[in-house]
Amino acid sequence: MIPQLFLLSVLVFLLAKAMPGDALTGQLVQNPQMDAQTLNELRQKLGLTDPLYVQYASWIQRLLHGDLGLSYVHQQPVNDLLAGRMGNTIVLSACILVLTYLIAVPLGIASGRWTDSGADKLIVGYSYVSLATPLFIFAIVMLFVFGFALGWFPTGGSVDIQVEQGTFAYYIDKINHLVLPSLSGALISTAGLILYLRNEIIETKIKDFVKTARAKGVPESRIYSRHIVRNSFLPIAAFLGYEITGLIGGSIFLESIFSYPGMGQLFLQSITQRDYSVVTALVMISGLATLMGTLLSDIILSAVDPRIRME
Template structure:
């Protein structure tokens, strides 16, 4: 088991190096220089040229790359042009907000998709199965903003169950228990919305896997042992049908994190997605580049998590 994890961690190193090169190349083609937006435009051109040279703007590409990597490893991703603060300061707190939202969405996704998939697979062609099929089509096809606005209207405006905007209350004192409870409470509506949007693939995959698994010989063996039907489904069939789901668990999480760009915008949720859109519209390149790198790393970690989970549940792919 540990061999699998270590091996998988080692594979991550070249992946991240490649990603950083890609991001660096993209950054290189972006307009502007290190002084864009932070220096008085009336500065003499010769003086500006001198400053650029001193900052290493004309250094060979590989020198620039390694300097960037070196700084990044020390947590220095440059400064935001627009907000005049270090990028890390800007991202730090928002990253935590987004990760919290990602976790809540993932929990909602599985809380819906697992029972739906299991039951519609077990009772395929029943009315419940047909209901789940329609649910899948709708949740897959509906645009994020439509569902988000609908939920805001129903749960936030009409029923007034949830606050409709923000990730934290401006009035409750920070660091107190009610403050954290409020933070969690504010995650529910955006988390539920994003969670629903992510269910279709998992539900459909699980349903098909269950239908496939229930005709397998090992299920017949279990029956011939006198194992009750519920145990057959919850133990034998579920564990096998879950394998492809397990392999996508990390992707679901990173997907929800990336996809939360729109959710965060609509719920005015103070997360990375919201920052991403703001930075793009204000051409705040150093922030955009860092976020691209961050999302890339999240995706790589997502696939790492998937592989580890899969090797936990499927003994056949463990490296002994």
């Protein structure tokens, strides 16, 4: 992971430098009265005119000490800026992850157990439609139908500003704001998990140890609960880490469409405002989360499958 993080940091730094303008360009847009001389003096003071290797060494040194830099658009440290948004993104991602498994696991088991039945065809059809539907299109439809047309849920934000923080009504309102983006992300994310679990169960049903259990007269319900489903869950458990990495990219669309104040929305805003210190920090955090998700998948798989530990 360390070499991968180092390579990612080099790529992120070089791409940020290759983009038009620099860290002060966004500030110039906010303050057009700033003259060129003052702007050049600020660039020299901040080290933006130094050679690239000097700028990279200074940036990576601050990064290793937990200093993500200063947001020139918001005029505050990036650490403080992310502190108020990271919690929202983590809560949204956790809700999507929980809903994804709550929906996908029962549907995948039912589809795999009763193969070619009416329920199986309905579940597989839903999965194919879900795979073919882009997340941002589905989220817009959900927002229009349940937010604007029916008015069942809020159309933006994470909580009503009029609700007093810390009260019971405050937490109910936050849950109400989470329903639409969470369901939108979960209903699209379930497709791959359903089909994978279905195929695992179908393949496990014809294995020798299952045939042996049936020959011994073991009840069918016990065969599924003790043998088929348990063994089919081994690769599904490893999917948990990869699902976390997929949520990182999906949160950008969901937070933008639902105006949810998280890191994904901040990422897009920072690109348009050329707030490069925020952009580089968010890409590095996303890269670290992706690597941690992959590591988590390996750990889970080795924990549930003793054969991997022995190898």
